[in-house]
Amino acid sequence: MSKLQALEVVDAGCCAPLSGPTLAEDEAAELAKVFKALSDPVRLRLLNLIASSPGGEACVCDLTGPFDLSAPTISHHLKVLRQAGLIQGERRGTWVYYRPVPEALTRLSGLFALPGLAAASA
């Protein structure tokens, strides 16, 4: 049980846009978990910090500083993001490094694609 990259979210249908065919109840429930993980400002900033880090990964030790929160709280938020399948962690010696899961992000991107629209800026 020391696997840090375990995803607990079932990988349901990948790319059907929200404006597509009817969303099944279990698909909706599964997607809701992902959005719940994103529904906290701290987790959003954590994901942003990780995704924008050079090398595509960030050490937990660098993620605690930017916040006025205790280490357990940061660890809790990282766990939520991990269980949502948005990030994955790896231990290297003393430190743990997190990186985004690209498939999860691109999947979300496709979710909001609109049928007729190519790109609507502002």
Added chain:
Amino acid sequence: MSKLQALEVVDAGCCAPLSGPTLAEDEAAELAKVFKALSDPVRLRLLNLIASSPGGEACVCDLTGPFDLSAPTISHHLKVLRQAGLIQGERRGTWVYYRPVPEALTRLSGLFALPGLAAASA
């Protein structure tokens, strides 16, 4: 105050991807509200029903049936989606019709765009 399309969410920066430059605290807070609105299975299905309706809009009277929930609860969820700027409502006579706000959806789509990736399927 009978305006049903009032958006209470400040329209912060439109399209900077999550993997882009550092997310400011207030941007993160504002975005978190939007994701919180999406973090409920019922609201996800409501948005899906609305977005996939012929004519791009759906009557509230048609949104109550698919759920085993009371009308006040559905109304509550619609209000949350509305206040997040994801849908907008209009009263026509006895009935109220909701439609998605395209800019809100395309903005979210851009959020998850990955720097190097054009499109990663599956």
Added chain:
DNA sequence: CTCCTGTTTTGACATCCATCGAATCAGGAT
């Protein structure tokens, strides 16, 4: 081995949220 540092888990607590019934508002019909 014993420390020490980084990270996660545990347990508790305050706050928030989804849901309901009852009441209220909006608008058409009689």
Added chain:
DNA sequence: ATCCTGATTCGATGGATGTCAAAACAGGAG
């Protein structure tokens, strides 16, 4: 005017969630 139906708001309640301190775990250094 009075009714009736659709939709929202109000008030209450059980359950989920963010936060912390304390404890436990992981791994390197002395």
